Amino acid sequence: MTEKFISYIRDIRRYSPRTCDIYRDVLAEYVAFAGGVLVPEYQQIRNYEVHLLDEKGESARTVNLHLSVLSSYCKFLMKEGLLQSNPVHLVTRPRQEKRLPVFYRDESMQEYFETHAGTLEYGDYESKLRYMIVSLLANTGIRRAELIGLNRSSVDFARRELRVLGKGDKMRKIPLVPCICEELLLYLTSASSLKDASDGPDAPLLQTKKGGRLYPVLVDRAVKHELSEVPDITGRKSPHVLRHTLATDLLGSGTDLNSIKELLGHSSLAATQVYTHNSIERLQSVYNNAHPRAKNGGKNGD
Numbered sequence: 001m002t003e004k005f006i007s008y009i010r011d012i013r014r015y016s017p018r019t020c021d022i023y024r025d026v027l028a029e030y031v032a033f034a035g036g037v038l039v040p041e042y043q044q045i046r047n048y049e050v051h052l053l054d055e056k057g058e059s060a061r062t063v064n065l066h067l068s069v070l071s072s073y074c075k076f077l078m079k080e081g082l083l084q085s086n087p088v089h090l091v092t093r094p095r096q097e098k099r100l101p102v103f104y105r106d107e108s109m110q111e112y113f114e115t116h117a118g119t120l121e122y123g124d125y126e127s128k129l130r131y132m133i134v135s136l137l138a139n140t141g142i143r144r145a146e147l148i149g150l151n152r153s154s155v156d157f158a159r160r161e162l163r164v165l166g167k168g169d170k171m172r173k174i175p176l177v178p179c180i181c182e183e184l185l186l187y188l189t190s191a192s193s194l195k196d197a198s199d200g201p202d203a204p205l206l207q208t209k210k211g212g213r214l215y216p217v218l219v220d221r222a223v224k225h226e227l228s229e230v231p232d233i234t235g236r237k238s239p240h241v242l243r244h245t246l247a248t249d250l251l252g253s254g255t256d257l258n259s260i261k262e263l264l265g266h267s268s269l270a271a272t273q274v275y276t277h278n279s280i281e282r283l284q285s286v287y288n289n290a291h292p293r294a295k296n297g298g299k300n301g302d
Helices: 002-012 017-033 042-055 062-080 106-115 125-140 144-149 178-192 214-225 239-252 259-263 271-274 277-291
Strands: 159-167 171-175
Touching: 002 062, 017 042, 017 062, 062 271, 106 125, 106 277, 125 144, 125 178, 125 214, 125 239, 144 159, 144 214, 144 239, 171 259, 214 239, 239 259, 259 271
Parallel strands: none
Antiparallel strands: 159 171
């Protein structure tokens, strides 16, 4: 039954391969703990939660991930007529501290793009591909899986739009600024000259040197390789941080939350509101550096 569930989230819900692997591992661990029982019950789930927290010493974040997977599995069992209600809803989840999204400073990303301005004209193919991976992630805020899934037909150069198939098979359109369209055209010219290039409408927009579709490890390595060349970027280098960076910059520039929600493909506004914390922190920093009373320790000026 667990494999039937994995097939469902992979083929029907279109979850990414990495997410399917996480779900499979969590379910395997739960079933082993439950002695092979495939239909969860409240007390067994509660015991499993205690096991994860007390015996394995897992963080609240990890335990909540396990409970979320079990909840999705129970919903599937309800669809199959094997459960009447979701027992996970009765389990009190451990509280976890909200982690603020990490982002790169404007100056750091500007330095990257200025330093690599000639890559698409003078670089080798692999350098052009790495640059294009970073440029699309940084300038559109799409997820790694969404980047990998882009086809040539996903780009409408006339309308300057990128059609992105997101989570739950939801299609959204992202506007492309003229410079990104120009970069894509330069890249596609190089890609078309590859020996094994794929150039049909369903061909990958970004492709490996052998004409294949990108894969998660390649994207992660490309981002790490490119951003490692920027001295000011010393923290985590990942596609998701580029997504956070765009969202934070847009909010700081006055873009309303609903517009950012649509751009990022969030299912609810709550997921987007986390960026307001970063915005307030940046405002506080500016305030402390610029406000007359903040600069002199709160004393009255002369």
